[in-house]
Amino acid sequence: MTELFSQTVATDAWRAEATRWIGSELSRVGRRVTGEVVQRRIRPWSTQLVVPSDRGTVWFKANCRSSAYEPAVHLALARLEPGEVEAPLAIDVDRGWMMTTDRGTTLGDSHAATLEEWQSVVELAARVQRQVAEHGEVLVAAGLPDCSPATVPARYRWLVDQLAALPADHPSHLPAEEADSLRARTGAVEEAVAALLAAPLPVSLQHGDLHPGNVFVVDDGMRFFDFGDAQWAHVLEVLAVPYGFSTRVTHHPWAALLDAYAQVWADLLDREALESLLVPAMVTHAVNRSFTWLGALEGARPEELAEWGDSALYYLRLTHEPFPPEEPESGP
Incomplete structure (x- = not known):
């Protein structure tokens, strides 16, 4: 049976794993988590976590299997077109995970x-x-x-x-x-x-x-x-x-x-x-x-x-x- 993405990402175990990755990757770029990580929403295709850090808010996104390419594509586009696409702070290609800087209201x-x-x-x-x-x-x-x-x-x-x-x-x-x-x-x-x-x-x-x-x-x-x-x-x-x-x-x-x-x-x-x-x-x-x-x-x-x-x-x-x-x- 296909894994139910939105069911998996709602579990405490998954959120704990994602939070550990967030902390590790933020440390790698000289930042640290300063408050509670909040899961903003869950959809069948993705979920987002909002992360307070000592250098501003960070967004984490996880994608379902069919759109797990997004982090790698986002990074490739940022390298090709840095003026129009901002590079993510961190990506995990295998899991379809990505962190980006909060740029305020769209x-x-x-x-x-x-x-x-x-x-x-x-x-x-x-x-x-x-x-x-x-x-x-x-x-x-x-x-x-x-x-x-x-x-x-x-x-x-x-x-x-x-x-x-x-x-x-x-x-x-x-x-x-x-x-x-x-x-x-x-x-x-x-x-x-x-x-x-x-x-x-x-x-x-x-x-x-x-x-x-x-x-x-x-x-x-x-x-x-x-x-x-x-x-x-x-x-x-x-x-x-x-x-x-x-x-x-x-x-x-x-x-x-x-x-x-x-x-x-x-x-x-x-x-x-x-x-x-x-x-x-x-x-x-x-x-x-x-x-x-x-x-x-x-x-x-x-x-x-x-x-x-x-x-x-x-x-x-x-x-x-x-x-x-x-x-x-x-x-x-």
Whole structure:
């Protein structure tokens, strides 16, 4: 039976082990724990501990098996892009553990981010993507999942099989008839991949959860963190989360966010052509996001499955939904 991550990290024995590691690693960098270590939250995919030290608050994060690559990827990104990603204080690659310096309230938690701040976030993401696009070997070697377009059709077929094999009472169980229908539509996924491969935009870092809550403002600059959902994927997939925020949460004009992102790629592709590529990119994103969710919930407890368990199926179904979503007809 798969170890239930969120059950394990809630035990006194696990917390004692993590606290010992924290103390040892802080000592190594010339710090010491000065108060109670508090477990801030537990999710099926990660947990965080808040650590008071003699040189300020420190955050500890432990990841589940499927996202245990995050500490090594975070460190690799900090070495490639030190201006945008701050190096962790310590990592344990084998256990997926990491300690980072507290940088205060995130941009998103400090206030409702303005349109201009959202534009800065997506523009910075695009610049980082351009800068690390030639370093895929480094990041994939660090554990970043290779979800590049060429890998997507096989992943799609694998996901259909995996979800169809789940127990009938699992929230992401794929009924047999629907599974057959999705298998028959593999060609649509392959067409989306072909469109992306024919265009000049590269594969690069896909943050996976790009929004102001995962950004700190430091010395008047922005730095990203939280790479537990990151992938090596088509660059446009990073816009899925900003699009969702723009259309359902903040209601900032999507066109303005897309303008900010597109200007970074203007020498390769004009804005209109870039926007048209969002249609196939959201197909590959849906497949890759389903893959992330399936891994994140492999050791979830029943109550966690009740809350998040249908996510893998939800995103797999989105593979064949139109983008942008069709507006409902108004009037009778």
